[in-house]
Amino acid sequence: MSAILLLLLVFLGLAYVVITAYSANLYFQETNQRLSKEIAPHIVTEVSPFLQDGNVSEDNVHEIMVRMMTINPSLEIYILSSEGKILDYVAPYKKIKLNFVSTKPIKEYLENEGNIFISGDDPRNPGKTKVFSAAEVNQDGKTLGYVYVILASEEYESVANMLYNNYMLKVGSQAFLFTLVATFILGLIFLWFITRNLNNIIQTVKRFKQGDLQARIPVKSKDELAQLSITFNDMAATILKQIEDLKTMGNLRRELVANVSHDLRTPISVIHGYIETLIIKEGNITEENRKKYLDIVLESTDKLKNLVTELFELSKLEARQIKPNIEPFFIAEMVQDIVQKYQLLAEEKKIKIKSEILADNSLVYADIALIERVLQNLIDNALKFTPEEGEIVIAVHQTETNLEVRVKDTGPGIPENQIPFIFDRYHKVSDEVVTPNKNGTGLGLAIVKKILEIHNTTIHLSSKLNEGTSFSFSLPKSPVPVETV
Ligand SMILES: Nc1ncnc2c1ncn2[C@@H]1O[C@H](COP(=O)(O)OP(=O)(O)O)[C@@H](O)[C@H]1O
Numbered sequence: 001m002s003a004i005l006l007l008l009l010v011f012l013g014l015a016y017v018v019i020t021a022y023s024a025n026l027y028f029q030e031t032n033q034r035l036s037k038e039i040a041p042h043i044v045t046e047v048s049p050f051l052q053d054g055n056v057s058e059d060n061v062h063e064i065m066v067r068m069m070t071i072n073p074s075l076e077i078y079i080l081s082s083e084g085k086i087l088d089y090v091a092p093y094k095k096i097k098l099n100f101v102s103t104k105p106i107k108e109y110l111e112n113e114g115n116i117f118i119s120g121d122d123p124r125n126p127g128k129t130k131v132f133s134a135a136e137v138n139q140d141g142k143t144l145g146y147v148y149v150i151l152a153s154e155e156y157e158s159v160a161n162m163l164y165n166n167y168m169l170k171v172g173s174q175a176f177l178f179t180l181v182a183t184f185i186l187g188l189i190f191l192w193f194i195t196r197n198l199n200n201i202i203q204t205v206k207r208f209k210q211g212d213l214q215a216r217i218p219v220k221s222k223d224e225l226a227q228l229s230i231t232f233n234d235m236a237a238t239i240l241k242q243i244e245d246l247k248t249m250g251n252l253r254r255e256l257v258a259n260v261s262h263d264l265r266t267p268i269s270v271i272h273g274y275i276e277t278l279i280i281k282e283g284n285i286t287e288e289n290r291k292k293y294l295d296i297v298l299e300s301t302d303k304l305k306n307l308v309t310e311l312f313e314l315s316k317l318e319a320r321q322i323k324p325n326i327e328p329f330f331i332a333e334m335v336q337d338i339v340q341k342y343q344l345l346a347e348e349k350k351i352k353i354k355s356e357i358l359a360d361n362s363l364v365y366a367d368i369a370l371i372e373r374v375l376q377n378l379i380d381n382a383l384k385f386t387p388e389e390g391e392i393v394i395a396v397h398q399t400e401t402n403l404e405v406r407v408k409d410t411g412p413g414i415p416e417n418q419i420p421f422i423f424d425r426y427h428k429v430s431d432e433v434v435t436p437n438k439n440g441t442g443l444g445l446a447i448v449k450k451i452l453e454i455h456n457t458t459i460h461l462s463s464k465l466n467e468g469t470s471f472s473f474s475l476p477k478s479p480v481p482v483e484t485v
């Protein structure tokens with residue numbers, strides 16, 4: 001970075017010197033041209049450069065011109081024809097290379113009466129131009145030619161160049177060196193300021209990388225580096241949170257494995273025990289006991305089957321492997337069908353079950369199979385926990401945009417302190433209070449919650465001890481127009 005700074009400074013310094021030299025030169029030339037405006041007209045009036053016949057009067061011209069050049073050696077004087085042909089000139093060492101000079105800049109100069117900054121051909125250096133002074137020689141309104149004075153002659157230029165180079169070298173290099181050193185020192189101080197903060201950032205990032213997850217960059221200012229620090233700190237916080245989430249998930253998973261093994265082990269030991277007994281007592285067992293044992297085995301395998309199915313379902317839902325297949329359907333019809341199916345089971349348990357449709361025939365937008373699963377789980381629970389003579393109502397209400405489904409029972413209710421945990425997997429209130437364990441897996445409500453989550457909706461619960469429980473959720477109405485059924 002310091003090297004780049006130095007390079008930049010050298011480049012800028014050189015550019016500065018060149019630009020200054022160039023504009024100083026222009027300034028000098030323009031001043032020179034303005035100040036020397038009178039020279040050419042003066043020559044025309046003092047010397048008559050042309051004879052009556054239109055030829056150049058060499059005697060007149062040479063005499064005055066030599067004198068003038070002695071006084072001011074920076075001049076070169078040319079006599080031109082009206083077309084720009086060089087008829088005569090006085091210049092040291094006689095080395096001119098052009099026979100013609102362009103009259104265009106001369107005419108322009110004369111039109112502006114010399115109040116213009118313009119340069120014309122230099123007869124000694126074809127292709128180069130120099131500032132000049134010029135005047136027209138006129139006879140009876142006819143242009144005989146021009147007096148053309150180059151203001152900085154080659155001699156003058158070589159001397160000026162030498163002095164200029166010396167001067168420029170001395171002053172320029174001194175100023176340049178001084179500026180360079182001063183700016184470089186300032187630059188270094190500036191760099192130190194920036195890198196000091198950068199070092200802070202680098203150190204913190206290193207610490208973070210090495211595992212110090214609490215490492216944060218102190219933010220004191222409001223500049224870009226502070227923005228960077230804030231962004232890093234935010235990122236660190238996010239990473240930390242994700243790591244913690246992963247940890248809790250890991251813990252949950254361990255807990256789950258422990259619970260699953262426990263839950264699987266119980267029915268398996270039961271099955272194992274009874275089958276063993278059946279084998280050992282073969283022949284010595286009453287028909288009644290044999291049937292009893294086999295019933296227990298069957299019940300345990302059912303339980304195992306349910307547990308495995310529900311675990312599988314929940315883990316797929318949690319891994320987001322199940323994508324809802326959203327389509328419009330009549331929720332009221334679904335509710336009526338399900339109530340119909342559960343009628344027999346309810347009668348066996350002496351419970352009344354009925355539907356209550358308080359909505360028009362709207363379609364909802366959801367996954368049919370998954371919503372049916374939600375209703376099943378909720379009704380299963382209601383049936384399981386509601387005592388004899390109780391009642392279960394599945395109601396459908398509507399709002400402007402949604403249809404709401406509510407499963408209400410007259411069961412024992414859920415203690416208020418349990419409500420926040422009721423949807424966690426494996427949570428069974430019965431383990432702790434009130435309701436006896438009804439052989440549940442504890443996964444039903446966790447599945448319900450997940451299914452509604454992937455439908456972007458939530459399950460609500462209101463419950464009063466000894467009065468009953470009511471679960472509800474709502475689904476969006478389908479925009480598809482309803483045909484009369
Ligand atoms: N309708 C209800 N009335 C009373 N308690 C309920 C009801 N529904 C759920 N619960 C309580 O919530 C717990 C979790 O329910 P769930 O996840 O379906 O598991 P499971 O039915 O296997 O016990 C149940 O064990 C029960 O204690």
Ligand SMILES: [Mg+2]
Pocket residue numbers: 377380381440441442443444445
């Ligand atoms: Mg259940």
